[in-house]
Amino acid sequence: MEERVPSLPLLLLFFFLFSTASSSPIPKGVCIIGSGIGGSSVAHFLKKYSTHLNTTTLLKDITILEKNKIVGGRMATVTISGDTFEAGGSILRQENLHAYNFATSLNLKIKTYGSNSSSSSSLIGIWNGTQFVTILNTSISQRYGNESLIRTRQIVQKAVESFSLYYTSLKSRPVFSTVEEMLKWSGLYGLTQKTLQEELADALISQRFISEYITIITRIMYGQNVTISGLAGTVSIAGSEGVAWSVEGGNWQIAAGMIGHSNVSLNLNEDITSISYVGGSYELNSTKGNSYCCKVAIVATPLDELNITFSPPISIPKRKLQQTYVTFVRGLWNPAYFGLNSLSEMPHLVGTIEAPDLPFSSISIQRFYSQEDMVYKIFSRTVVTDELLDLIFSVRNETVQINWAAYPHYQAPEVFAPFVLDGHHLYYINSFESAASTIECSAIAAENVARLILSRLSSAFPSDLPNF
Numbered sequence: 001m002e003e004r005v006p007s008l009p010l011l012l013l014f015f016f017l018f019s020t021a022s023s024s025p026i027p028k029g030v031c032i033i034g035s036g037i038g039g040s041s042v043a044h045f046l047k048k049y050s051t052h053l054n055t056t057t058l059l060k061d062i063t064i065l066e067k068n069k070i071v072g073g074r075m076a077t078v079t080i081s082g083d084t085f086e087a088g089g090s091i092l093r094q095e096n097l098h099a100y101n102f103a104t105s106l107n108l109k110i111k112t113y114g115s116n117s118s119s120s121s122s123l124i125g126i127w128n129g130t131q132f133v134t135i136l137n138t139s140i141s142q143r144y145g146n147e148s149l150i151r152t153r154q155i156v157q158k159a160v161e162s163f164s165l166y167y168t169s170l171k172s173r174p175v176f177s178t179v180e181e182m183l184k185w186s187g188l189y190g191l192t193q194k195t196l197q198e199e200l201a202d203a204l205i206s207q208r209f210i211s212e213y214i215t216i217i218t219r220i221m222y223g224q225n226v227t228i229s230g231l232a233g234t235v236s237i238a239g240s241e242g243v244a245w246s247v248e249g250g251n252w253q254i255a256a257g258m259i260g261h262s263n264v265s266l267n268l269n270e271d272i273t274s275i276s277y278v279g280g281s282y283e284l285n286s287t288k289g290n291s292y293c294c295k296v297a298i299v300a301t302p303l304d305e306l307n308i309t310f311s312p313p314i315s316i317p318k319r320k321l322q323q324t325y326v327t328f329v330r331g332l333w334n335p336a337y338f339g340l341n342s343l344s345e346m347p348h349l350v351g352t353i354e355a356p357d358l359p360f361s362s363i364s365i366q367r368f369y370s371q372e373d374m375v376y377k378i379f380s381r382t383v384v385t386d387e388l389l390d391l392i393f394s395v396r397n398e399t400v401q402i403n404w405a406a407y408p409h410y411q412a413p414e415v416f417a418p419f420v421l422d423g424h425h426l427y428y429i430n431s432f433e434s435a436a437s438t439i440e441c442s443a444i445a446a447e448n449v450a451r452l453i454l455s456r457l458s459s460a461f462p463s464d465l466p467n468f
């Protein structure tokens with residue numbers, strides 16, 4: 001059979017059409033910068049909600065641009081001796097309905113972690129840099145009294161109930177144009193205007209409980225002190241209690257699965273350096289020299305430490321990110337470093353109070369292979385040096401360290417960047433991260449941004465769509 005060879009003019013046309021990425025970009029509907037949970041969720045919700053609308057076919061043409069060679073962003077794993085460990089966003093809560101629905105609808109295998117048992121594995125040592133202030137077992141109330149525990153749980157429960165309003169039906173839930181509006185509607189805004197310390201002290205919670213137990217939680221969850229906002233603090237405490245879960249093999253699979261399922265284009269290794277609004281569209285340029293032209297552009301990554309040039313320029317409140325080092329060690333820790341005589345006295349988790357020069361925030365056992373062989377995870381604000389690791393560990397077979405620009409450096413009163421960055425169709429999901437940085441918070445913000453886009457592009461956006 002004769003092979004069909006395209007004619008020269010056809011070849012030239014083909015070459016012109018498909019080689020022009022750097023000179024004249026092909027218009028796209030929506031460009032999303034970032035393939036973490038925010039980028040993958042907004043793609044999912046845009047696809048889902050726009051299938052119900054005829055007027056927004058452009059919203060079905062979605063491209064995700066990701067600078068890394070893999071998806072998932074801060075949901076990332078490391079491999080130690082062939083076993084996988086979460087290095088970023090690790091733990092989800094029962095109440096995290098978006099993430100849960102995504103994971104289960106993608107048939108991902110879920111691991112659950114119950115509330116503490118009475119075994120020694122639940123011992124928490126509170127370390128002040130030279131000695132254990134105390135080693136807590138399950139009866140925390142013995143040291144801090146019941147009242148402080150009960151009052152803290154009441155604050156957390158109220159916040160969890162407020163968050164659950166973001167899952168109510170679209171009919172009863174407005175589309176929010178700003179983070180402030182979104183937080184005020186659910187009753188969470190007040191918590192962003194006070195520090196956690198102030199919030200707990202106002203509720204007559206004991207100072208000892210705050211400076212020990214609550215401090216180790218905020219240092220583990222956000223690498224910060226109880227001077228973080230009441231909302232970020234409450235989210236930290238909520239994350240440390242009750243039933244938790246994660247995806248076996250890595251939470252990043254939620255983002256990967258949703259991107260695959262939503263049938264959107266994914267361009268990896270595409271580092272966006274500029275976004276220009278020209279003639280009613282956005283032109284996005286990457287370090288590779290590629291250009292993308294989109295009617296809608298969504299930033300699904302924190303802008304604080306990125307070198308993206310906006311034209312015309314945008315203005316958002318300055319926000320610092322908290323640097324967090326996550327160090328994994330396979331080996332055995334040295335009880336003598338902690339002033340103890342034997343391994344059997346060591347707690348399962350070493351948490352720390354806020355003290356100057358403390359070189360780490362926490363050390364926890366991640367996997368137990370044998371009495372003398374475990375994998376540990378260390379959180380710290382600065383690099384943990386080999387010299388220090390050699391003091392903390394008597395055996396160190398493998399060490400992996402990751403440095404994250406992890407989450408906002410929280411403060412109170414908190415200020416928020418807008419969801420709409422330019423009054424047109426340039427959106428910013430991670431403005432919500434100033435409220436709290438979690439996998440679920442990114443999904444909640446992404447869902448609102450998807451509805452915001454649809455409602456601004458189509459006055460006929462219906463309110464009787466299914467939620468998930």
Ligand SMILES: Cc1cc2nc3c(=O)[nH]c(=O)nc-3n(C[C@H](O)[C@H](O)[C@H](O)COP(=O)(O)OP(=O)(O)OC[C@H]3O[C@@H](n4cnc5c(N)ncnc54)[C@H](O)[C@@H]3O)c2cc1C
Pocket residue numbers: 033034035036037038039065066067068071072073074075087088089090091092270271272273300301302306308324326404405406407430437438439440442
């Ligand atoms: C150490 C650590 C522990 C954590 N623990 C928990 C936890 O236990 N539970 C929990 O719920 N949350 C946790 N979090 C927070 C949670 O991981 C994040 O809030 C969430 O994953 C943020 O998702 P995102 O999609 O908004 O942003 P990201 O995951 O950061 O995604 C942004 C993506 O954009 C890409 N990108 C950035 N710039 C560009 C560019 N110029 N061009 C193209 N692509 C770009 C990035 O490569 C990245 O993939 C933790 C975070 C860290 C760092």
